[in-house]
Amino acid sequence: MRKLLLIGIGAGDPDHLTLQAVDALNAVDLFVVFEKENGSELSEARRQICERFVRREDYRLIEVVDPPRDRGAADYTGAVRDWRDARARELERVLATELGPDGSAGILVWGDPALYDGTIRIVEWILEQGRLELDYEVIPGISSVQVLTARHRIPLNQVARPVHITTGRRLRDGLPAGVDDVVVMLDAGLACTELRTEPGWHIYWGAYLGTKDEALVAGPLDEVIDEIQETRRALRERKGWIMDTYLLRRAAPDTYSVTG
Structure with missing residues (x-):
């Protein structure tokens, strides 16, 4: 066979x-x-x-x-x-x-x-x-998700919190309640731009992860989204295609407290 x-x-x-x-x-x-x-x-x-x-x-x-x-x-x-x-x-x-x-x-x-x-x-x-x-x-x-978190030196999840993996198209439809960590893949239009006015979001973005052309940007979404858009535009123009993913993170209270 x-x-x-x-x-x-x-x-x-x-x-x-x-x-x-x-x-x-x-x-x-x-x-x-x-x-x-x-x-x-x-x-x-x-x-x-x-x-x-x-x-x-x-x-x-x-x-x-x-x-x-x-x-x-x-x-x-x-x-x-x-x-x-x-x-x-x-x-x-x-x-x-x-x-x-x-x-x-x-x-x-x-x-x-x-x-x-x-x-x-x-x-x-x-x-x-x-x-x-x-x-x-x-x-x-x-996966690119594993490489992304490794390059930014962050865990994928916050303590005892869920992780939502979705696409740019679905991100525009809104997020489930209680989700503070969102991995976005296959996002041709950088849908996270629509969240720039919502407070508290950080973004960890990466393109061509694991290759010689790898590009990384991280920071508060409202502060770095313009840099990401420009970097993305320049890379797409130079190479003719773009392959990127990102993690959106909103600070969540720690679930566990340390006692003596």
């Missing part, structure tokens, strides 16, 4: 690969890379990871064009589903035509496959169609 490994490769630094991920890389016959528009740097990073860590010489790497996605669609969820299904059909085709019945393939997933990544859902779609016998395994990776 064909085997597919979804290998989390971290947020950009090859040194963040786990030993389990390196072992998985060396168990793969064929790597499938989706080539995104303006994503040549990401594809090149994947190739460099293979060159550095894969000890076998008989592996293959196939690049496929990432299907276009309608980012301006009124039905955002439907547009994402259509894009994901198109990716799934392309991956199914590659596995059926390029991989033998007992071969193993790998997809190098940026960050961690379980956090705001659709690769697991793509594989489940393929299995639901029933046209291809396939087994798969998920290898965890270091």
Whole structure:
């Protein structure tokens, strides 16, 4: 039976690969890379990871064009589903035509496959169609959230407090009651700008985390949001794309008190 490994490769630094991920890389016959528009740097990073860590010489790497996605669609969820299904059909085709019945393939997933990544859902779609016998395994990776907090030298959570992980689109819909720590991912429009007039928010922002182009800004939201906007604009203009995330934090009272 064909085997597919979804290998989390971290947020950009090859040194963040786990030993389990390196072992998985060396168990793969064929790597499938989706080539995104303006994503040549990401594809090149994947190739460099293979060159550095894969000890076998008989592996293959196939690049496929990432299907276009309608980012301006009124039905955002439907547009994402259509894009994901198109990716799934392309991956199914590659596995059926390029991989033998007992071969193993790998997809190098940026960050961690379980956090705001659709690769697991793509594989489940393929299995639901029933046209291809396939087994798969998920290898965890270091996420951008972990790198962000490490770079800013902060814990992800406050004492006994929840952490809310969301997207820029959802942030605009408001926050649940009692949440003082919010991780925001996939925020094309920097939605946190709308919170600049609310007192007490701090932001810990990072772009291209784990890469040579990494940029960090932290401070009271109302004081640093203009700097973040300008830094973000300049980086996007220079590179043609932006990959960033941030943590919003509002001071919460300590739950525990120390007694003698």
